[in-house]
Amino acid sequence: MIHIYTGNGKGKTTAALGLIIRALGNGKRVCLIQFMKKNFVYGEIKFLENQPGIDIFQFGTNQLIDPNNPDEIDFKEAELGYKKAEEVLKLNKYDLVVIDEINVAVKWKLLPLEKQLELMDTKTDAEVVMTGRCSHQKVIKKADLVTEMKEVKHYFNNGAQAREGVEF
């Protein structure tokens, strides 16, 4: 099955992380592929990287991307992320494959929509989870499960800043 977690609310990547520990707890093999997140020090990566049963691959740089003017390297890294996702799905050795922020990579045109759709068409026994706001309608149409995380209220709107252990 293919899950999509999208929308403008908090909880998309964390929902995928929750699925990861649920899967690991049941002895399943997990692969986490992240777009646009390389070298950031995320609590979840510090926690997961030493757990048995999971392989993690990050693509991107440690710089924030300007969606209106991405660097050459951002396109390159997105292509590498796609290649890895394709390889992993075809390898078919994982029970759960999370492709984090791919929706945004496509929205920002770092990756062509067609490549995301190709990944969704890849024959695999894995549960596949794709996250990121602004999921394309064609992706939603093709998916088996779609949850829109809708922001009803967020403390960022009251001036609060991202905090270690909560937002990263």
Added chain:
Amino acid sequence: MIHIYTGNGKGKTTAALGLIIRALGNGKRVCLIQFMKKNFVYGEIKFLENQPGIDIFQFGTNQLIDPNNPDEIDFKEAELGYKKAEEVLKLNKYDLVVIDEINVAVKWKLLPLEKQLELMDTKTDAEVVMTGRCSHQKVIKKADLVTEMKEVKHYFNNGAQAREGVEF
């Protein structure tokens, strides 16, 4: 800050679980309190129960509750869950306190709404996360962050069954 993850879509409890591992990865102390989930064999519990830095308390029975006709024990367990949550928040020794499915316990009248609101008013330094569909409007009003997990599409609607490692 108080987060609410509500709505009819998949991803509420898993989003809370993701926050838990993000917090653990940053060396924070975590408490997970679950309503209506005792003795179910959830992958996430199997995974988390042996991790350092987290305490888990479950309340409920291993029977599904009939929302229109709960048993005496269901009310008792909800009251015990509330007491534990109150104690934990007042103790103030955790950085993150997740109170899973409390919204549903209130919706099903196992727990009076006032008690959930009291928990939200408890002075604590912890980040507090409450989950469950059908969050009460007064709870939403009082919270700092609210995400509605909105079901756009779910394979259950095509006859698929809950699967180990994905739904539990």
